[in-house]
Amino acid sequence: MEIEIKIRLPSEDATCMLEKTLGSPIASEDQNNVFFDGVHKELIKSRLVFRIRIIQKSDKVPVAVVALKGNAVLVNGIATVEEEEEPIDIAIARQIIDNPNLIPEAAKSHRLLQKIVERVPCPDGYSHMGRFKNIRHKFQWREYLVEVDRTTYPHGTAYEVEIESTEPEKAKESMTSLLDEHGISYGYSQRNKFENMFYGTLL
Secondary structure (H helix, E strand, O other): OEEEEEEEEOOHHHHHHHHHHHOOOOEEEEEEEEEEEEOOOHHHHOOEEEEEEEEEEOOOOOEEEEEEEEEEEEEOOEEEEEEEEEEEOHHHHHHHHHOHHHHHHHHOOOHHHHHHHHHOOOOOOEEEEEEEEEEEEEEEEOOEEEEEEEEEEOOEEEEEEEEEOOOHHHHHHHHHHHHHHOOOOOEEOOOOHHHHHHHOOOO
């Protein structure tokens, strides 16, 4: 179970103000996120989200990761979700992105893909659910790894702060206190990134 706080920032200016306050990032990632489902939306009907993410880190060879998420809940800026992730060969990942119907064949040699195709069979094939790009800057602030995201959808850009923590209320209070101290506007995220992509929102 992943637990994290999600705080929405209103603009690029507010995001830059926060990053200046946090100091120099310890890492940066360009993420290309692509989502898949059966042609009859079998996975989403089971409250499951299947994603392949291609990650380009600074001065490193890009990598790819498969994720399966389920039963996501987001209340008052605190998100919980059941999640499994597993690396996948980037060439295979790109082939799947080009042709989602290669998923069953790729699953024969990939544990998480195999779990996905067995858990929710999609006998009539697979298709894209959607995609978005995300630029993530990571900061070490106090005891927290703070991730600042700029997420670009076809319908606009959203700005968000995420902190994964086993004590989310404490983490949320610490971050909101910092934002208040520096006069940076914010609100709690009302939808996760997948939901914003799916519904065409920036909430």
